[in-house]
Amino acid sequence: MEELQRRLLEMGGLVEAAIHGSVQALAQRDGEAARQVLESEERINRMEMENDSLTIGLLSRAGTDAGGLRLLVAAIKINHDLERMGDLAANIARRALTLMEEPPVKPLIDIPRMAQLAERMVGQSLDAFVQRDAALARAVLADDDEVDGLRDSIYQELARFMQEEPGTVPRALNLLFVARNLERIADHATNIAEDVLFLVEGIDVRHTG
Template sequence: MDNRKGFHQSLDELQRDLLKMGVMVEEAIFLAVKSLANLDVSIAQDVIAGDDKINDMMVEIESSCLRLLALQQPMASDLRVIGTAMKIVTDLERIGDHAVDIAKTTKRLQGSKLLKPLVDTPRMAEMTKEMLRDALNSYVKKDLEIAQSLAVKDDEVDSLYKQIFLELQELMESSPANVQQATLLLMVCRNLERIADHATNIGEWVIYMISGERQELNH
């Protein structure tokens, strides 16, 4: 009985660490887009430097998962919880990489002036952060409904991405001088769209963890 109690305490710690990593990644998204909106290279540099901490957290959580598998005797349902955690950290690490890519775009635009104030891009970032929070909450709460709701939110992000794409395309067509920056801004939105996909991936793993069945959320 004591072993099971210790196991569940370790499992709780694992989930707390996952949420902590999620907060770090969410902050990276926020700061990366803030650096771009303000063309603030110092903030961008903070995001790039902070990626090492996110990577370290991933290694730490993976090690915790392996220890739990090696030292305990998890039941089938616990195995899925641990296995899902190992999948989630990979998606979180990749989200961190996308935030770094956005921050690097800020550095590439150093000394430039934005073609127009960013409005939809920060909105898209907020949507992806909300998806990430929901995905992690669905894991901790084992909530199937929250996980499944990510499909609709992913569609909303895709729709906004298409809208921004058309606006940037118009800017490129209106003047060749706009092409380079518009292309970079498009890549930023593509990174945000990929972040939403990773949040959706987490939702899919949570559904599998709860139900034992795979369900596609990203169409």
């Protein structure tokens, strides 16, 4: 059980680094960072499979109490969320590699902010998992709205660019995908926070507005 938790956190660390690297690749046009993210994606995928079989092994063991079962169920979900975040970070890294080949559409302001926020949410959701901290998990849930707001303003801004200057459309579309990926990373962080609440308080906060 402890081993599982340790592995989830280690995987979380990889995912955090991947997200950070992908945004760095994008903002600073750092091809090396992007390639590292793509490499770590494979490791993350491997870890997901290993964690899954570990969890299934633990599940089939008799005599697990209610708290233990909750942890295992949460672990399955967190494992999946982390793996998806790794994929999304890899997507961002790929877009960053494409964008590097062309001059920037505009100075990036909102995307790094959004990335910072998403990164913080991922970190906090994992910290909440470590410390079984319901308050921290709730803070992550609250941040999600801000990410959604940022995504909307990025959409509008990019739409304006595309209308004014059709030459920027392919690049703007790539940025749009990046924003979408970041927003989905934030969603997965929210999922983890919800799992933590389920783990700590045994309540289900999904789909309650």
